[in-house]
Amino acid sequence: MQARIENPAELLPDAVKAINLLYKAAHSAGVPSSTLELVHLRASQINGCGPCVDSGARAARKNGETDERLFAIAVWRETPYFTDAERSALALAEAATRLADRSDAVPDDVWNEAAKHFDDSGLAAIVLWIATTNLFNRINVTTRQQAPQNW
Template identity: 80%
Template structure:
């Protein structure tokens, strides 16, 4: 049974918030991290948080960015597949750690951070962290207000 949304588009109720969100989006996407990597990170965090709207939009945006169905289907099991580069794996591990903060006493262990730092410079790491935090922000808004994935026909 599908649940009904409690509020329609929470962020849109606050136009000033939308302006700020757009600036965060622009900043995260301007630091040099490949767009498809950001989309994979967004998709993985959204899967963990069970945000159907963000999983849907994340997969669709990743496809628009050139992602293959094979890679998209494997994001949840990225460790067990050969489809991702070492840099993408490092970004996905960082996304998982930063999303599951309460799962361990050291939420983002040095080995996760250091591996990400091997593949991304300081500005790119900051953009990844900003994007992961933004994804988690949207996941929490959408899950709390029960925002459904849109129905697509055809």
């Protein structure tokens, strides 16, 4: 499959600036970067975004993530590899990524569990990072961007 156009963010330089500001804001609220990487990877898997799954897994591994956790991210509920805080962030990522799948897209139990582990700034960062990841995913999937073949 070939990309339909270049990455739109690269074609519109002001978009790169805005995306970089979103990235910086989400990563400055004290949520562990490993948690944000897991959230990014899970949302990207759900959305079928090859470039984001590839880059997300590589970045997480480079930052010390284990293969066991990376291989199990899609089945995080059925494995012992994740903390309760990470599980709450992953549940929030799944709900916020699959908004159309249920009438109460992000149920109170999902939100309340995340709120047990993260303060308001942390929750804001996670929500912003989920939204930013979904932005990346939608751009890449719509324009058929491909994961790089050579790293």
